[in-house]
Amino acid sequence: MKKTYFVIIALVVFVYIIREIRKRRFSIKESFWWVLAALVMIILSIFPYSIDRLADFLKISYPPSLLFVLCIVFLVFINFRSSKKIAEQQEKIIELGQELAILKDKVQSQK
Amino acid sequence: MEKKNKVLFVIPAYNEEENIAGVLEEIKNDASFADIVVLNDCSTDKTKEVVEKNGVKCITNIFNMRYAWNVQTGIKYAYQNNYDYVIQFDADGQHIAKEAIKLYEKMKENNCDIVIGSRYLKDTGYPCPLFRRIGTRIFEFIIKVFCKRRIADPLSGFQCLNKKVIERYAIMGNYPEFPDANLVIEMLLLGYKIEEVPVKMRLREAGESMHGGIIKPIKYMINMFYTIIFILIQYPRKGK
Numbered sequence: 179m180k181k182t183y184f185v186i187i188a189l190v191v192f193v194y195i196i197r198e199i200r201k202r203r204f205s206i207k208e209s210f211w212w213v214l215a216a217l218v219m220i221i222l223s224i225f226p227y228s229i230d231r232l233a234d235f236l237k238i239s240y241p242p243s244l245l246f247v248l249c250i251v252f253l254v255f256i257n258f259r260s261s262k263k264i265a266e267q268q269e270k271i272i273e274l275g276q277e278l279a280i281l282k283d284k285v286q287s288q289k
Numbered sequence: 290m291e292k293k294n295k296v297l298f299v300i301p302a303y304n305e306e307e308n309i310a311g312v313l314e315e316i317k318n319d320a321s322f323a324d325i326v327v328l329n330d331c332s333t334d335k336t337k338e339v340v341e342k343n344g345v346k347c348i349t350n351i352f353n354m355r356y357a358w359n360v361q362t363g364i365k366y367a368y369q370n371n372y373d374y375v376i377q378f379d380a381d382g383q384h385i386a387k388e389a390i391k392l393y394e395k396m397k398e399n400n401c402d403i404v405i406g407s408r409y410l411k412d413t414g415y416p417c418p419l420f421r422r423i424g425t426r427i428f429e430f431i432i433k434v435f436c437k438r439r440i441a442d443p444l445s446g447f448q449c450l451n452k453k454v455i456e457r458y459a460i461m462g463n464y465p466e467f468p469d470a471n472l473v474i475e476m477l478l479l480g481y482k483i484e485e486v487p488v489k490m491r492l493r494e495a496g497e498s499m500h501g502g503i504i505k506p507i508k509y510m511i512n513m514f515y516t517i518i519f520i521l522i523q524y525p526r527k528g529k
Contacts, residue, residue: 282348
């Protein structure tokens with residue numbers, strides 16, 4: 179029974195992401211890692227013992243900790259990627275603002 | 290006939306309605322050969338009106354950029370309009386127009402890239418808070434160690450830049466948030482020629498300083514050290 183709940187949660191997340199992309203509220207390019215994460219969630223909820231096998235393979239004695247580690251690594255990765263993008267965009271916004279201010283002044287002085 | 294150099298005073302201003310008129314008046318009287326541009330950083334007071342009433346060019350940002358990027362807008366303007374020299378000048382009345390001429394003269398005389406107006410090169414009687422004095426000393430020491438040069442006042446915003454530097458600053462994408470000692474170090478490591486001239490400065494007349502309070506200077510120092518570490522990693526050290 180528990181398994182069904184997890185499958186439902188994973189599917190809801192997956193459908194939600196796909197819906198956002200289809201409604202063009204989320205870009206295809208940016209969605210890649212989230213769709214991948216949702217797919218992994220679905221797979222893990224259908225085959226919960228796969229994480230045990232993987233833990234066994236990696237010689238990790240407590241399988242849930244592997245799950246947590248994977249989640250944290252994913253979140254840190256996504257977060258760092260966002261920070262990088264924010265920094266890039268901040269630079270571009272400043273540049274745009276500066277150019278626009280100069281251009282606006284130029285246009286006004288030609289009037 | 291010698292080609293006349295185009296000189297531009299770049300004045301970043303944020304809520305300086307009380308000081309700016311006097312500053313502009315002074316420049317017009319004492320340095321009439323130069324053009325002036327005021328960069329109004331979305332002031333909430335009448336800075337823009339006061340500047341325009343004085344018949345001076347005023348570029349207003351579309352959002353608040355804060356000091357450094359506001360200055361960079363002015364440098365971009367100078368670059369696009371083909372100015373030969375830029376003099377960075379404060380809107381709060383601290384900098385003296387007659388002293389700016391000294392920077393310009395030194396620039397032409399020594400053919401250097403940046404001339405810094407220094408409060409501490411000679412005793413100019415500038416009263417300086419202890420914290421700032423200590424900060425200046427620390428940066429002076431860092432520059433001495435890594436660049437083998439003495440720059441007595443690396444935190445001075447009173448600078449004259451030549452065309453080469455204008456171009457570099459105008460097109461550099463990562464112009465620092467606080468363009469002080471870090472930028473001086475970067476330019477020295479890149480081989481630009483920097484000189485200092487002792488200048489007099491006044492204390493602020495009205496309005497609020499951007500380095501006031503306790504938290505801001507601490508944040509500033511941390512930011513500065515952090516940036517300097519990366520500059521030292523990025524560019525090869527001199528005399529190695």
